[in-house]
Amino acid sequence: MTDFGSASIPAVGPDDHVAGAGEGLVVYADLGCPRCAGAWQRLREHPGRLVFRHFPLASKHPRSPVLHAAAEAAGRQGQFFEMVDSLYADRGRVDDPHLWERAERFGLDLDRFEADRRSAEVEARVRRDFESGIRAGVGSTPALFKEQGERLPSASA
């Protein structure tokens, strides 16, 4: 039985999505969340390394699971942050044709992108981040943590 009792955020691992270098900031974010979109530009300007963790709230943002799967699939071809940047920058264009257009623009293998974003493996990868956020007490997005696990106030997003 799955249990989501309290636990610190997991240490940054080799399959985390990391941009930049230096002191780390871990963000649990929802790609369908307008607050996250509003904060994203500032988060991207974080002077250290930025670690993105998936936190899709499907009930609140029904399109979120699809967007997180698309970002994860793009990441499998080295374009994770390009996809995330684009999804946050253009929130009105998130239907499948818009995702395909982005995949082509980023030079992705479209067939592979399609297979990956619908795969159980990608779904499990997104869920892994989500569950770690639940265990760390994430209640709204974006939720920020120092890499060592200390929670930062949401106003700092």
Added chain:
Amino acid sequence: MIAVGEKAPDFTLRNQDGEKVSLADFRGRKVMLVFYPGDFSPVCGDQLSIYQEVKPEIEAKGVELVGISVDSFFAHKAFQEKLGIDTTLLSDFEPKGDVARAYGSYVDAPLGFANRTLVLVDEEGVVAWTYESPNPGEFPGANVIFDALS
């Protein structure tokens, strides 16, 4: 706040569909009462959305989630639809906040609504665990519920 070990005060309130629901209806099952300030406030929406995401895992532990606020059942229905949740929401509307008061969750005027409190009622109708937020602007993450159930 009501104390652990006390008998949970019974109540009969209307749910989001206008149907009467009593605490006694849950006898033989565990129920987590989620008192919250009000429908459509940003924090409340986050709280209930998060709980919705892990509701199957909570139910797998034999616990039913029930939200309670002072809003009307019409508002509850609209709120439920807006959030895309199916958690039962009970209307502590008239006399306003009586159930929240009975559980020691009510915050008097000028606020006039329940603080964010969780009350786990066991199969026998006895309070098994409680949590009270330091203020209505903060809510317990779902991890707190799982900690209580472990």
